[in-house]
Amino acid sequence: MKILFINNDGAGFADHIEIADGTTVEQLFRKRVNEGNPADYLIRVNRQPASSDQVLQPGDRVSFTPTKIEGAGRT
Amino acid sequence: MRFSPLAWAKLLFLRDLGPTEVGGFAISDAQDLLYLEDFVLIRQECSPVTVAFDDDAVAEFFDAQIDAGRRPEQFARVWVHTHPGNSATPSRVDEETFARVFGRSDWAVMAILAQGGQTFARLQFHTGPGGSLQIPVAVDWSRPFAASAWPDWNQEYLQNVRPDEFCHHQQIREHAGPLSVSEMLDGLTEHSHQFFNEKGPT
Numbered sequence: 001m002k003i004l005f006i007n008n009d010g011a012g013f014a015d016h017i018e019i020a021d022g023t024t025v026e027q028l029f030r031k032r033v034n035e036g037n038p039a040d041y042l043i044r045v046n047r048q049p050a051s052s053d054q055v056l057q058p059g060d061r062v063s064f065t066p067t068k069i070e071g072a073g074r075t
Numbered sequence: 076m077r078f079s080p081l082a083w084a085k086l087l088f089l090r091d092l093g094p095t096e097v098g099g100f101a102i103s104d105a106q107d108l109l110y111l112e113d114f115v116l117i118r119q120e121c122s123p124v125t126v127a128f129d130d131d132a133v134a135e136f137f138d139a140q141i142d143a144g145r146r147p148e149q150f151a152r153v154w155v156h157t158h159p160g161n162s163a164t165p166s167r168v169d170e171e172t173f174a175r176v177f178g179r180s181d182w183a184v185m186a187i188l189a190q191g192g193q194t195f196a197r198l199q200f201h202t203g204p205g206g207s208l209q210i211p212v213a214v215d216w217s218r219p220f221a222a223s224a225w226p227d228w229n230q231e232y233l234q235n236v237r238p239d240e241f242c243h244h245q246q247i248r249e250h251a252g253p254l255s256v257s258e259m260l261d262g263l264t265e266h267s268h269q270f271f272n273e274k275g276p277t
Contacts (some may be wrong), residue, residue: 006137009179033179040175042130047138059246065134066176069117070127071098071187072168073158 003056006063007032019056026052033064042067076109076153076184076196077215084223086114089159090188092232095121095239098128098156100136101186103149109184109198110215114155116235125168125239126156132235152177153184161191173199186212 001021007013018063019028027044029052038066041064043050056062078086082101087098098119118132140150154177156169165173166185177183182200189195192195199207 006141006147008137008147008151011181012151014141014147036179044132044134047134061138063134063137065130065137067130067133068127068172069098069133069176070125070153070168070172071096071156072166073096073124073160073162074125 001056003059004061005032006024006061006065008064008066009033009036023056024052025050025054025056025062028056028062029064041065042069076111076186076198076210077213078111079113079218080214080216080220081223082111082114083214085228086155086188088128088155088223088225089114089116089232089236090190092229093121093223093236093238095236096126096157096159097121097232097236098126098154100150101184102140102145103153105146106153108148109210111153112120116231118235118237120237120239122239123159131144148181151180152180153186155186155188158187158189161189161193162216163187163189163193163195165197166193173197179202202233 002016005015005017025045029036029038029041029043038050038052044063044065045054045056046061047063048059050062063073078101089099097116098121099114099116102113102115104110104112117136117157118129120127133254134145137147137151140147154173165185166277169185169187173183173185177185177199178201181202184196184198194212196210196212197207198210201203
């Protein structure tokens with residue numbers, strides 16, 4: 001089945017990909033982000049926060065976006 | 076790295092609009108990724124010395140940009156924020172964010188504009204042998220550019236920049252009368268202690 005996958009790692013990615021039926025959010029994360037820490041990403045399915053065991057459905061829109069982007073002036 | 080006149084004017088306008096730092100992402104030309112066509116604020120909580128993006132707003136920004144037909148390398152590679160004072164040198168918090176958030180991208184730029192006008196930009200790349208280098212910042216006047224849009228920029232600021240409690244306190248006090256220098260320093264010091272006790276010293 002196909003889903004739309006958005007990921008900022010590497011060259012950046014926003015395209016339809018083919019995944020196996022029954023793939024969970026966690027499985028997709030492990031396959032696509034590999035050694036990344038899930039805490040460093042906001043994982044959403046169809047623009048809503050997703051649990052790790054959520055099973056993806058055909059046509060889902062999945063995004064892994066960075067969290068805790070913060071800056072500070074020098075003091 | 077070159078800003079379009081429009082992007083540069085917008086960044087200066089937003090830097091000077093309120094009492095806080097501001098931050099966002101630059102939008103790159105599809106064919107020339109170090110030519111920055113625009114600067115976009117992300118919903119954020121700010122103080123005079125800090126800026127923190129809202130995680131949901133970052134995700135919404137990504138979705139909106141993808142829907143607009145852009146690729147991540149056009150909208151999520153150049154992280155821009157401002158600093159108070161005259162120094163654009165990255166702080167420890169800046170460095171940690173740059174390493175953690177952008178360290179898995181093929182390339183990224185951390186760009187900083189200080190209140191006093193100093194600029195800083197570092198390009199890091201992870202293809203080939205990898206590396207990083209400081210790059211110059213310029214305004215490119217060679218291409219046509221649109222007119223300033225202050226009302227729109229002002230609206231974008233109001234929708235996205237949430238000053239923290241100290242700034243609210245300061246603004247309320249401005250209506251009642253200016254803070255004394257000692258009151259302002261006390262407030263800043265208190266705020267900085269709260270922030271950096273969580274993050275560690277810069």
